[in-house]
Amino acid sequence: MAQTKARTMPGVLELLPLDQVAFQNMLDTIRRNFERYGFLPVETPAMEYADILLTKEGGETERQVYFVQSTGDLEKGGRPELALRFDLTVPLARYVAEHERELSFPFRRYQMQRVYRGERQQRGRFREFYQCDIDVIGKDSLSIRYDAELPAVIHSVFRELAIGPFVIQLNNRKLMRGWFEGLGIDDAERQTLVLREVDKLDKRGADAVRATLTGPEFGLSAETADRIMAFVSIRSTSLADAHAKLDALGAGSATFEQGRAELKEVLDLVKAFGVPQSHFALNLSIARGLDYYTGTVYETHLVEHPQIGSICSGGRYENLAGHYTRSHLPGVGISIGATRLFWQLREAGLLGAAASTVQALVTLMEDVPLPACLELATQLREAGIATEAVLEPGKLAKQFKYADRAGIRFVLVLGPDELTKGVVTIKDMRRQEQFEVPRAELAKTLRVELEQAAAMG
Amino acid sequence: MSPPRERLRIALQKSGRLADASRDLLARCGLKFRESRDKLFCFGESLAVDLLLVRDDDIPGLIAEGVCDLGIVGRNVLREQAFAIADGVDAAPYRELRALGFGRCRLALALPQGQGYAGPEGLAGLRIATSYPNLLADWLRRQRVDARVVVLSGSVEIAPRLGSADLICDLVASGATLAANQLREAAALLECEAVLAGPRALPADARGDLTELLLRRLDGVLQVRDSKLVLLHAPRAALAEIERILPQGQQPTVMPIEGSEDKVALQALCYGSVTWQHLEEMKRAGASQMLVMPVERMLI
Numbered sequence: 001m002a003q004t005k006a007r008t009m010p011g012v013l014e015l016l017p018l019d020q021v022a023f024q025n026m027l028d029t030i031r032r033n034f035e036r037y038g039f040l041p042v043e044t045p046a047m048e049y050a051d052i053l054l055t056k057e058g059g060e061t062e063r064q065v066y067f068v069q070s071t072g073d074l075e076k077g078g079r080p081e082l083a084l085r086f087d088l089t090v091p092l093a094r095y096v097a098e099h100e101r102e103l104s105f106p107f108r109r110y111q112m113q114r115v116y117r118g119e120r121q122q123r124g125r126f127r128e129f130y131q132c133d134i135d136v137i138g139k140d141s142l143s144i145r146y147d148a149e150l151p152a153v154i155h156s157v158f159r160e161l162a163i164g165p166f167v168i169q170l171n172n173r174k175l176m177r178g179w180f181e182g183l184g185i186d187d188a189e190r191q192t193l194v195l196r197e198v199d200k201l202d203k204r205g206a207d208a209v210r211a212t213l214t215g216p217e218f219g220l221s222a223e224t225a226d227r228i229m230a231f232v233s234i235r236s237t238s239l240a241d242a243h244a245k246l247d248a249l250g251a252g253s254a255t256f257e258q259g260r261a262e263l264k265e266v267l268d269l270v271k272a273f274g275v276p277q278s279h280f281a282l283n284l285s286i287a288r289g290l291d292y293y294t295g296t297v298y299e300t301h302l303v304e305h306p307q308i309g310s311i312c313s314g315g316r317y318e319n320l321a322g323h324y325t326r327s328h329l330p331g332v333g334i335s336i337g338a339t340r341l342f343w344q345l346r347e348a349g350l351l352g353a354a355a356s357t358v359q360a361l362v363t364l365m366e367d368v369p370l371p372a373c374l375e376l377a378t379q380l381r382e383a384g385i386a387t388e389a390v391l392e393p394g395k396l397a398k399q400f401k402y403a404d405r406a407g408i409r410f411v412l413v414l415g416p417d418e419l420t421k422g423v424v425t426i427k428d429m430r431r432q433e434q435f436e437v438p439r440a441e442l443a444k445t446l447r448v449e450l451e452q453a454a455a456m457g
Numbered sequence: 458m459s460p461p462r463e464r465l466r467i468a469l470q471k472s473g474r475l476a477d478a479s480r481d482l483l484a485r486c487g488l489k490f491r492e493s494r495d496k497l498f499c500f501g502e503s504l505a506v507d508l509l510l511v512r513d514d515d516i517p518g519l520i521a522e523g524v525c526d527l528g529i530v531g532r533n534v535l536r537e538q539a540f541a542i543a544d545g546v547d548a549a550p551y552r553e554l555r556a557l558g559f560g561r562c563r564l565a566l567a568l569p570q571g572q573g574y575a576g577p578e579g580l581a582g583l584r585i586a587t588s589y590p591n592l593l594a595d596w597l598r599r600q601r602v603d604a605r606v607v608v609l610s611g612s613v614e615i616a617p618r619l620g621s622a623d624l625i626c627d628l629v630a631s632g633a634t635l636a637a638n639q640l641r642e643a644a645a646l647l648e649c650e651a652v653l654a655g656p657r658a659l660p661a662d663a664r665g666d667l668t669e670l671l672l673r674r675l676d677g678v679l680q681v682r683d684s685k686l687v688l689l690h691a692p693r694a695a696l697a698e699i700e701r702i703l704p705q706g707q708q709p710t711v712m713p714i715e716g717s718e719d720k721v722a723l724q725a726l727c728y729g730s731v732t733w734q735h736l737e738e739m740k741r742a743g744a745s746q747m748l749v750m751p752v753e754r755m756l757i
Contacts, residue, residue, distance in 0.1 A: 428494075435494060444502075448491050452498035455466060455507060 011119055011127030013339050018407050022354035023342050026161065027112060030132045030336060033157040034110040037149070039134050042109040044091040046116075050083040052094050055323045062086070064118040084116035088133045089320075089333065096137055097324030105139040106146065112338070124347075126339050135333030137320055142330045144262050147296040147316055148269030150334045154300060154312050155275045157336070163350050165303040166311070168275070169235075169283035172263040173293055173315070176284070178256020179231050179249070183224045192291060194218065198232050199287035202309065206233075236282035242267050245282060259295070266296055294318040298334055308344045312336045356407035357386055359450055363399040363413050364390040373414055376424065376442075380412075383443035385450065404429055409453065410446060464505040465667040468519045468528035471497065471510040475651045478559040479529040483508070485682075486674040506667060517542060520551045520654055526664050527671075529557065533564050533589060533628060533649045540591030553652045555675060558683065560651040562630040564589060567640040569617050569624070574643035580604045586613050586622035593626045596646045614638040680728060684752040687725045690714065695743035696721070702738045704729035726752070 008014055015023060035041075047068050054062055067080035085091050088111045096107060112132040119125040134153060136146045151168045158166050173195070180191045194213070201209050206229060212218065213225040220228070231249075236242035246260050263282070270280050288297045295316035302308055314334030321329050345351040362377045364370065370391070377389040388408065390399055396413065403411045413425040423436045426446070437445045467483070470476045488506055490499035499508035509525055516528040517538035532553065539549035566585070568574055577600035586607040587593045593606050607622045614634055616622035628649065629635060629642055653675065659665040684706070691699050700709060709725035723744075731749045739747065 433494075444491060445494075448493050448498065448500040451464075451500050451507060452493045452495075455498060455509060 009127065010121045011125055013126060013129070013343055016353075018353035018356060019346075021357055022351060023338075025354055026342055026351075027130070027132070027338060029160050030157050030338065031110070031112060033153060033160060034132070034134055036156065037134075037153045039108045039110040039153075042092070042095065042111050043113060044085070044088070044095055044111070046084055046114065047082045048085055048091060048094065050081055052324075053083050053085060053090055055090065066116050066118055086117050087115050088113060088131050088335070089135070092133070092135055092137075092333075093321035093329075094324055096329060097321040097327075100325060100327060105137065106142060107137040108134070109137075110134045114339075124340070124343065126343075129337060129339035132336040132338050133314075133333055135320075135331050137329050137331040140328050140330075142332065144265055144295075145269055147262070147332050148266045148273055150314065150332060151270045151280055151298065152273035152275050154298075154334060154336075155279055158300065158312070163302065163345055164305070166279065167301055167303060168270075168280045168312075169286050169299045169301065170263065170266060170270070170280065171282070171284050171286035171297050172259040172266075172295055173287075173297055174255050174259030174295055175263055176231075176259070176287065178253045178259050180228070181253045181255060183220075183227055185220075185224075194228070195287045198228070198285060201232060201285050232285035234282065234284040238277050239267060239271055242282040262295055288313060288315055292317045296332065305344075305348050305350075308348065311341050311344075353407075355409070355453075358388050358406065358408045359386045360388070360410045360412055360446060361399070361403045361406075361408045362387060362389040363396060363411060364393045365396065365413070365415050366393045367416055368393075368414055368419065372419060376412065376414055376439075379439075380443060380446070383447065385443065385446055400427065400429070410449065412442075463663045464501070464507050465527065465664045465671070466507050466509055466525045468509050468511050468516045468525040468530075470513040470516070470530065473513060475513065475529065475531060475560045476510075479557075479651065482529075482557060482559075482675070482678065485678045486671060488671075504667065504670070505663070506671065514538070517549070517551060517654065520656060521549070523656070526660065527554070527653060527655045527668065529651055529653055531560060531649055532556075532652050533562075533592065533647060535652060535654050536647065537589050537592050540595065545595065551654050551656055554655045554672065555653040555679070557651040557653060557675075558679060560649070562628045562649050563645040564592060564626065564647040564649060565629045565645045566643045567614075567625050567627065567629065567635050568643045570639045570641050572624075577602045577644070580624075583623040584621070585624055585626050586616035587626035588613055589626060592647060614640060681752055681755050683728060683730060684755060685727050685731045686750045686752055687723075687727055687731055687747065688750070689723050689739065689744045689747040690720050691723055691739075691742070691744040692719050693721050694719075696723070698742045699723065699739050699744055700725075702735060702742065703727055704731060704735065726755075 050067065053065060065086055066084040068082040068084060069078070069080040073080070092109070092111065096103065110133065112130060114128055115131050116128050119127050134150060136142065136149070151170070154168055176195060177191045180194055185191055185194060197209055197212055197218070210225050210229055213220045213228060214222055234245050236245055243264060246264060249260070251257070267280070267282065271277065283299070286297050286299050293315035297315035298313055299310035300312040301310060312334060314332070316332040318330055319328055320331045321327070342351065360380055362373050362380070364373050373389060377387045380387040400411055409428065409430050411427040411429060413427065415425070418424055418436070422439050424439060424442050425434060425436050427434045428449070469479045487503060488501060489503040490508060491502055492499050497510045499510070501507050509519070511519065513530055513534050516530040517535050519525040520528050521542045535551070535553065536546050539546045543549045580597070580602050581604060584605045584607050585593060586609050588609060588611065590606045590608045597604055597606070607616065609616060613625045613627045615638060616625055617640065618638065624643070625640065626646065632642060635642060655668065659668050687703065689699070696711065703709070703725050704727040706725055706727035709723050712722045712724070714720050714722050736747055736749070
């Protein structure tokens with residue numbers, strides 16, 4: 001038979017089982033914390049109607065959409081009417097518009113699913129990746145207080161992920177736009193362009209951004225560019241410092257004052273939500289490229305790994321679903337790019353493979369009846385121990401090797417001797433020790449060893 | 458990346474001065490365990506409370522890092538480590554929840570026999586060998602004395618004979634080690650005993666409830682352990698004075714003695730220890746036939 005080379009397209013993260021366990025542990029932690037803050041799960045289909053997804057609002061990402069077509073339709077020469085979602089926000093907008101009457105507001109949902117983008121081929125760029133989003137959507141209005149709740153959820157997630165010190169950084173689009181207004185950049189379009197330029201600060205560096213701002217495209221004076229650069233270099237070291245630095249900016253336009261008031265309230269509330277001051281800060285360079293953010297914007301950075309960039313970003317938007325409903329639905333959301341985060345943590349050596357979820361392997365010898373071994377496996381499973389039973393008898397050495405490669409720590413041997421004596425031999429693969437345990441004590445003994453492994457590593 | 462813990466973890470000394478008494482105390486609180494094969498971990502079978510058996514120096518750190526929820530450790534170790542982990546006892550992320558009354562000793566200065574002790578001031582410029590450099594330095598600072606701290610990890614008591622120090626600062630229990638090394642105790646820096654240590658705030662989850670349950674049981678056990686039943690005869694007129702002398706406890710029972718008009722029998726349950734001094738004072742007040750007995754169990 002003609003064979004096709006087994007391969008995957010670039011930009012997908014496919015893992016071996018023990019890495020997959022580690023990844024799933026990460027998703028479980030994220031889910032647990034989302035639920036702890038009272039968010040409800042939602043899933044949407046991977047494919048949506050193309051006209052739903054392509055609203056001309058997603059900017060860059062809309063040029064990376066994958067279209068989907070059945071072979072039948074392709075052969076007929078039809079145009080694809082379906083596309084793969086490129087984020088979870090657009091499907092959320094469609095979802096809320098479609099189910100508006102059945103939902104209660106404020107609607108708090110979390111969604112952890114894969115999204116698809118036709119990214120150009122590059123190491124660390126993914127074409128298929130998980131996003132883990134939380135959003136709170138209000139009907140007609142949504143209190144600014146929710147803007148402070150999301151950093152609290154994120155703090156709880158990353159604290160439990162235990163990937164080192166991190167800082168959630170906050171800014172406000174109104175404050176930025178107001179500052180630009182004060183510098184004579186009144187046109188909203190032009191403000192957006194400056195915002196996008198400022199957003200590239202981390203990637204391009206201050207000098208390059210300044211050069212672009214004073215260059216032919218923007219034509220800003222050196223003094224204006226300097227004031228913009230001074231503004232975006234502001235960071236706080238504590239809550240009091242954040243207030244002091246915001247106050248020191250002086251009076252500004254109505255938009256500026258509104259942005260400042262919002263930011264101050266959010267910062268105060270983030271603390272009230274229990275986030276330690278070491279874990280959140282003002283960073284006036286945070287802009288977020290996406291156009292639909294209108295107020296608070298967030299990024300999250302690992303203190304010891306700045307090269308990773310933001311591991312969790314989001315912000316406030318004025319109207320979620322203007323394309324699908326007349327209702328005014330303001331919201332605030334934040335997203336963890338779990339695939340990229342996992343990949344980067346692994347690259348940075350912060351994550352290893354997890355232990356196998358299989359806790360015990362019951363071996364099978366030639367001269368022992370299968371039912372006896374199955375009974376043993378059942379006994380362990382009933383005690384809540386995840387157990388795999390070998391079903392084809394073979395050399396013990398081979399079965400031990402299998403367990404070793406699969407990362408299963410405890411291997412149980414039930415030979416003729418053990419059967420007569422009413423015991424089981426346990427081989428601890430990690431310590432390379434072997435010991436006998438009476439059948440009646442088996443589950444309890446193993447439970448202690450497993451709990452010890454969980455407690456002491 | 459572990460899920461929230463539901464089982465309480467207590468760090469205990471693996472072997473040494475406090476090991477057996479710590480295990481014994483927890484057993485009296487009704488905790489039953491199944492040991493791991495390497496005996497470094499005990500899985501709680503009667504309550505969701507597990508034990509980690511470790512070096513006692515590691516216990517404060519394990520609590521500080523949240524690896525363990527509680528620990529039984531000597532006050533000396535707990536306080537010494539508070540300077541390494543934080544900025545001293547008050548800044549440490551843990552605190553003493555209960556004093557457990559065993560492993561009593563004191564951290565004391567000891568001088569070669571024949572040398573006089575003229576108070577802290579006399580220590581200026583001297584070399585003091587110790588395994589507790591932080592506690593000693595803190596004490597010296599508070600006494601405003603400038604002495605040199607010589608850090609030794611063990612066998613501190615031989616330092617003066619070896620000439621590496623002028624005196625020592627070490628744990629003293631019976632004083633036998635000091636005597637064997639021709640040293641004498643000069644001043645006590647800290648009274649020590651085993652303590653139950655825990656975080657400044659109890660966990661808000663099931664572990665917090667377990668800690669409270671354990672503390673209640675512990676209080677009961679400690680009270681019974683220290684309680685004594687006192688029986689004596691006394692002139693009726695001396696009753697008030699004798700009740701004043703007795704350590705705090707339950708209201709005494711007073712019974713007439715057949716054939717004696719003046720004398721009565723008194724039975725009293727006392728919570729603290731009843732010392733020779735108590736007995737002598739009561740004898741002076743007129744008491745006789747005094748008996749002090751341990752209490753096995755108590756339900757009041």
